[in-house]
Amino acid sequence: MKTIAEPAREIPVIRDVDVCVLGGGPSGIIAALQAAAHGAKTLLVERYGFLGGMATAGMVGPILGLREVGSENATAGAMTEQFCRRMADIGGATQWEESVKAGRVAFDVEAYKVTADRMCTEFGVDLLLHCVAVDSVVEAGVLRAVVVESKSGRQAIAAKCFIDATGDADVAFRAGAECTKGRPADGLMMAMGSMFRVGGMQPLSEDQAKAAREIITRARDEGLFTTYHSGLGGQGSVLQPGDASCNITRFAGDATDVEDLTRGEVFIREQVWRIVEFWRNNIPGLENVHLIANPPNIGIRETRQLVGLDRVTGEDVIAGRKRDDAIARCSYWIDIHCPRGFGDGGVHLCYKQCPNTSCYMLTDYADQLPDELHPPDYFDIPYGSLVPVEIDGLLVGGRCISADYQAMSAARVMAPCMAIGDACGVAAAMAADANVTPRKLDVATLRSRLREAGAVC
Ligand SMILES: Cc1cc2nc3c(=O)[nH]c(=O)nc-3n(C[C@H](O)[C@H](O)[C@H](O)COP(=O)(O)OP(=O)(O)OC[C@H]3O[C@@H](n4cnc5c(N)ncnc54)[C@H](O)[C@@H]3O)c2cc1C
Structure with a gap:
């Protein structure tokens, strides 16, 4: 260079x-x-x-x-x-x-x-x-x-x-x-993603939601856009009726690398536009849906971890380990978004039960994957x-x-x-x-x- x-x-x-x-x-x-x-x-x-x-x-x-x-x-x-x-x-x-x-x-x-x-x-x-x-x-x-x-x-x-x-x-x-x-196997970090905000969301009936998932799955299979599951992305943190905050996009990369960050922002903005446009034109009940905003910064889940005097581990999470030198408590669970950016069938996690059984993490490194996820x-x-x-x-x-x-x-x-x-x-x-x-x-x-x-x- x-x-x-x-x-x-x-x-x-x-x-x-x-x-x-x-x-x-x-x-x-x-x-x-x-x-x-x-x-x-x-x-x-x-x-x-x-x-x-x-x-x-x-x-x-x-x-x-x-x-x-x-x-x-x-x-x-x-x-x-x-x-x-x-x-x-x-x-x-x-x-x-x-x-x-x-x-x-x-x-x-x-x-x-x-x-x-x-x-x-x-x-x-x-x-x-x-x-x-x-x-x-x-x-x-x-x-x-x-x-x-x-x-x-x-x-x-x-x-x-x-x-x-x-x-x-x-x-x-x-x-x-x-x-x-x-992770030790390949150094990959959790995929980036974005929680984009839409308005004009109508509550869908169970039948409408099922039909929507089928339409979305077909469109994904045809390559019209990528999402890591076929749902609409949930309510997230919204207070206004009709708004939704959607967590369905992914980009695999290193968020301390400016080239990856740039590619990620452009890729996800493109996906979000296609997704919302597709919903509006193809999902019965979502004719009024519109994009309110993409976040100013792509969502970043994981980058560097300090090597400190002590280190918290996955075993500590599962065992619910208590310590004499505790300064905080964490009750959340092992929630690893696939670092390769995949996801299907509503399963978004990298763990032993991932349905993508041909992934090298399952064939070669299963011993590095969590089985249990929740602390007691x-x-x-x-x-x-x-x-x-x-x-x-x-x-x-x-x-x-x-x-x-x-x-x-x-x-x-x-x-x-x-x-x-x-x-x-x-x-x-x-x-x-x-x-x-x-x-x-x-x-x-x-x-x-x-x-x-x-x-x-
Ligand atoms: C898509 C997505 C969905 C998520 N969903 C949830 C959820 O539903 N609920 C939940 O609780 N958590 C969720 N998280 C996780 C959570 O939001 C973050 O992990 C959390 O905000 C981390 O907090 P932090 O203060 O450590 O870091 P950050 O929130 O990343 O804040 C770091 C701050 O430092 C600033 N900064 C960075 N570098 C520099 C620099 N060199 N100089 C000056 N300033 C700098 C940044 O601008 C930022 O303001 C989600 C994360 C993502 C990516």
Whole structure:
């Protein structure tokens, strides 16, 4: 490959704070709020012009993983509850009590954005939007500064403690922390997808829905479009009658590769247009259906995972493993969307019961596939899964924590990511206050501070 040398240059340090959170998704928002609530001078940096991550830029929802399997005990903490109640108060989400019972908060994307803005302002979180973390400055194994790019140019941010909540472990990776990608067999990660929004949906009778599935299956077989199942994609996170949020598209690729991201966006937009046009013209009852919006960013399920002091595994999920150093609980299940982009007959998972029996994962690597999928009640996330092995001064939150590909497929949903955000925020504020690096924190003290803050661990 042809290369060119970048000119070396001095760049201005535009902020020097206690805690800097990179990435304003579900995990980063809660982390920043908790850090500020615990007295830290906190900056939250986000590459888009709005907060929310996949909840807003990916238009995904509802918030899942809110309560233990088979009980109404919430696994989400008080900050997540406050966030959801505030969305409900402005008519932008389902009520908290009924949401915990149902195990899901349906919300409006714009309510999510404005609630995040309002809470950050009230908690005193300093915000930098339209600002991308592009490099990390490490001295003697400690992350000292993060380099950002924006319309203002290349600038640096110094902090006593950083939290990488980019979803892709961008900061940790660029700091030189070891990361893994995908499953051991072939390194593939879960397919990207999109939750597009349509209006004009009529409720179909059982017979109409059955006929629709048959028509869609025939059209897919003829190659008119691709979907990973023959349904219409469910209600997702919609509050308006007649709207639907459809999760039926897939693109296999690496979402840390700009070429794959570009191909994925173009491919999925094309599929969505064809799908909605086909529904309108061919499915009785859907004559008024129309596309309201594609998400601003293709849906990204999995990219890098940190290699941390500890690692959560698929066995931990199935065993419902509890730990003395737990900082969050996850009740969600092993939900691996086929990394090759396939799916059929309503089965979307990569596991031993996949109907695609000629796939090399089943013929050659069945021992690497999960059989059981659900935890008995919940499994614990240990503090060590947020702490990089090599780099200090940094915690990693959200879906890119240290977890194998099975455990990440459970921990990636929003409620556990928000719970991990609680832990990152409180731990970073404690580390900054005590002037120690996060790996030196006493985990028992962190756990009691988390419980005082209403976190569940
Ligand atoms: C199609 C699809 C459907 C899903 N459905 C559901 C569902 O129904 N319910 C559910 O609970 N979960 C669902 N999920 C999973 C869930 O949405 C995500 O895993 C979750 O949002 C992860 O949260 P996060 O905060 O770790 O990361 P993200 O939500 O990815 O947020 C990361 C944030 O960091 C920002 N960022 C990234 N890189 C940089 C950088 N270098 N500099 C600055 N900012 C940066 C991003 O813009 C983003 O705001 C779905 C995911 C997909 C893809």
